[in-house]
Amino acid sequence: MTDRDPLEGVSPDRLAWHQGALDRDPAVCADEQPDKPGFPCVRPKFFHEVHEDVLGRTWPFAFEGRLTVAHRAPVADGMVTVQTGDHGTVVLAEPIWCTGHKATEPYQEDIEHQGAELVATIPTLCHGLADVLGVQLVQRPFSPREPRVHAVLNISEDMHALNAAGLDVAAAVLVEHAATLRHLARKLSALEVGR
Structure with missing residues (x-):
């Protein structure tokens, strides 16, 4: 020992x-x-x-025994209704880019708008197709630290084996994904100005 x-x-x-x-x-x-x-x-x-x-x-x-059906919060006239443990029923505007909400949250500040995740997919020798640099718009309107809409970028520490051809493919995919990131940055900038 x-x-x-x-x-x-x-x-x-x-x-x-x-x-x-x-x-x-x-x-x-x-x-x-x-x-x-x-x-x-x-x-x-x-x-x-x-x-x-x-x-x-x-x-x-x-997955066994862990999958549950996540009930989606109802949306009517652009407003979403979420039941919270600390503030009861919370009704708020749902942005057009949001993909939906869970019907219940333990805390109001956990309510989060999430956009679709955009990823670059690279073929690897070790793990087949690997998703890298996932990015999406998010907003936690009741967050005490950052209630404004922002982007989150998933940068994992996973290592993947590539040969020379695979590295060329990865470079091409990342160049294309950079255009996606720039497009999302412009969309986010417009959302920031319009708040």
């Missing part, structure tokens, strides 16, 4: 994701690892093929 800290040498960025998983940050997957309590999944909430902890250990992403 050793007194060495198991997290010694882990990068500050990965430690931040680990702490986010422990704190149940909504951006982090945080699914518990079988037989390894205290080492939940540190990957972003977006879909991933396998879970991974702060130390790089992986385990299967299991």
